[in-house]
Amino acid sequence: MAFEFNEMSKQGQWGTIGVICVAVIGAFYYYVWAPRAEETVQLSEQIEQMQLDNARTLLIAGQLPELEAELVVLEGRLATLSNILPDEQQTDSLLRTLQQSATDVNLEIRRFDQQAVILHDFYAEVPIQLDLVGSYHDLALFFDRVSKFGPIVTVGEVSIRALQAGGADTIQAQCTASTFYFLLEADVADPDAVATTG
Numbered sequence: 001m002a003f004e005f006n007e008m009s010k011q012g013q014w015g016t017i018g019v020i021c022v023a024v025i026g027a028f029y030y031y032v033w034a035p036r037a038e039e040t041v042q043l044s045e046q047i048e049q050m051q052l053d054n055a056r057t058l059l060i061a062g063q064l065p066e067l068e069a070e071l072v073v074l075e076g077r078l079a080t081l082s083n084i085l086p087d088e089q090q091t092d093s094l095l096r097t098l099q100q101s102a103t104d105v106n107l108e109i110r111r112f113d114q115q116a117v118i119l120h121d122f123y124a125e126v127p128i129q130l131d132l133v134g135s136y137h138d139l140a141l142f143f144d145r146v147s148k149f150g151p152i153v154t155v156g157e158v159s160i161r162a163l164q165a166g167g168a169d170t171i172q173a174q175c176t177a178s179t180f181y182f183l184l185e186a187d188v189a190d191p192d193a194v195a196t197t198g
Contacts, residue, residue, distance in 0.1 A: 091126055094179045097149065098130070105141040106168070107134035115176075125178050132173045133163070139173055146177065154178045 008016065095112055102109045111131035118125040132139065139160070146153055158175040
């Protein structure tokens, strides 16, 4: 039984044409239009993201001269601070400097006692307890010299008592001198190692 399009009624012919058109349009939409539309949406999103990235890059590029100038200033500050706050522990050097400063002002250091390292956010503190004997004037001169050291050294927990014996030594003072140094990233990652090497 052969199908003759010409023998169909007009309504049948239009119906068949309509079904074929719907099938062709559906196939076109399903196989051609829909995948391309989804790809177009994805490409539009990528283009939008690239435009945002480009705008950020242009904004940063516009600020580059200012940022470079600020970097130069910060590097200068870091160089200055590195002299004041070294990047490694220098306790031996500090002890020699303290001893020399005490000797220069006729003050006797009877005892050095290095305490455990105290860790802070980005630096470590090395406290050293000192037992000093001399006069008030000698002690004042010693503290003045310590205040002028290149690396930061603080003196705290000062206690002074008068000596009964006569002579040039009229007081005994106890204090804690603390020096500081930068913690490197490895030190921050392993604080136990810093505590044991201090």
